[in-house]
Amino acid sequence: MVQLRRGALGVGIFAACCDAFIVGKQQRKHTPRTAPISAVEFADPLVLGGGAAAVLGLSALTLGKPSDSEAVDDIKEVREYFNTVGFERWNKIYSESDEVNNVQMDIRDGHQQTIDTVLSWVDEKDNGVEGKSVCDLGCGVGSLAIPLAQRGATVSASDISAAMATEAQSRAEAMGVKTASFEANNLESVEGSYDTVTCIDVMIHYPTDKMKDMVQHLASLSSDRLLISFAPKTTQYVILKKIGSLFPGPSKTTRAYLHPESSVREALADAGFTVKRSKLTATSFYFSTLLEATRSA
Ligand code: SAH
DSSP states (O other): OHHHHHHHHHHHHHHHHHHHHHHHHHHHHHOOOSSOOOHHHHHTTSOTTOHHHHHHHHHHHHHSSSOTTSOOOHHHHHHHHHHTHHHHHHHHHTSOOSOOOHHHHHHHHHHHHHHHHHHHHHTSTTOOOTTOEEEEESOTTTTTHHHHHHTTOEEEEEESOHHHHHHHHHHHHHTTOOSEEEEEOOGGGOOOOEEEEEEOSOGGGSOHHHHHHHHHHHHHHEEEEEEEEEOBOOHHHHHHHHHHTTSOOTTOOOOOOOBOHHHHHHHHHHTTEEEEEEEEEEOSSOEEEEEEEEEOO
8 A cells, every 4th residue: 555655746746847837938938937936936836835846846846946055035035926827827726717637636635635635624623713814824825825714713814925916806706705814924923813824835945944933923923723734844744855856847936835743743832832733635646744733722
């Protein structure tokens, strides 16, 4: 079973590389650019929350430019990406659009599994969000914020990409959801106190040395509970990362970051939170570990 899974992942990585490479080529052909194809774009559609994506991303980081020692403005790049080509692509993945390839479809399924897990947890007795305040950071198109609002939560959702926040707002309006607000904001600038803070598949954009501060900030916003997910850094995925590095592209400068589960747990503990449960969702191209943590007594 394990062997089968590994085999599937190996194929996944290969297909992912090919897919990403094709994406990169198309970009070059059709879109005149002033800068090299961005890292995030290269790994797309594999970047968010996806293990294969993260694996690719990291191998690109190792190989790529700028080097680790050069200053990298991840925030600026992520904002720009998710306001432009990344928005177009991920808006399709996070929808029912037919205009997705098999890789994107697999990522859509994996991501939906993570969302469904969160919803199944909050649907449990005495664990609900009805009448509670929720802050959803990096909300994307509202895939989680909207169903949480439909469950009676008052949701303050935000995303660094204005395009994402606007799309989430219009999806919420179209569904008659009135208890969710959406704004464009860097999660690091969000303030307030909420019963539950959610941050799904966003940590992949945070380098290891910034992850701890990010978790601290999320924790500072939550009076009770955190629901966060990240692409796990395991031996298996590190090996896959190396396989991914066998398929370098000339402009492959993806930055996507894996995190060891132990580091995320440690960051949560330092921030005063105890992990209650975790769930890894793994499809061929999407890997994401979800944690539910509550404020330690
Ligand atoms: N959480 C959503 C979207 C995941 S995609 C969901 O699961 O459906 C990741 C999102 O994080 C993107 O929309 C991206 O714009 C956003 N993001 C990345 N870095 C961010 C930051 N520093 N602050 C706020 N949003 C961020």
